[in-house]
Amino acid sequence: MLTRAGIGCWLLKSAVLPDQLLPGWRPGQTGDLIRCVRRSYRLDLVGPGDPAVLWCSGRVDPGVHAVGTVTGVDAGALEVQVRWELLADPVPRGALLADPVVRTAEVLRMPAGSNPSYLTPEQWAVVRALSPTAGRT
Structure with missing residues (x-):
């Protein structure tokens, strides 16, 4: 089971893409x-101040x-509110699939999975390294 x-x-x-959101x-x-x-034990783990990525x-x-x-x-409403910064250089799925650490991410193994999903600390570090603007967070 996943822990913090x-x-x-x-x-x-x-x-949909960001310009439609x-x-x-x-x-x-x-x-x-x-x-x-989706209602799950994961929702109990999400808290204000946690980092997030928009896939x-x-x-x-x-x-x-x-x-x-x-x-x-x-x-109760099954919602998470996030203050997002749109990346100037999005990290493409192909770059993540090519990385040996990130290619095991849940979103790549089970693309039809529900929200919220997650990246491990190691996977998050790779995403930040692949995008200079993501690396500022």
Whole structure:
């Protein structure tokens, strides 16, 4: 079972790209978004201040598109609120699959899994290294 020690950051998925989530959202800008999550023991592990990444799935530009910080959790409504910063240089799925540490990430092994997913501390370090703007967090 997952514990807080095994979490580098939370990974929240979107089936649409960032410009559809927040029209006019530009790289380097922040935006607050609420993501729906599934009721599970993981929801009890999510807390304000936790780092998060926004994973956009699909055929066009899948990968990590934003990084952020959890600002709130509403377990009753099954929602997590995050203040995101859109990356100028998203980390493409292909780059993550090519890395021996990240290619084992849950989102790559089980793409149809539900929110919230996660990256281990080691996987989160790789994502930050692959994206200069993600590395600032």
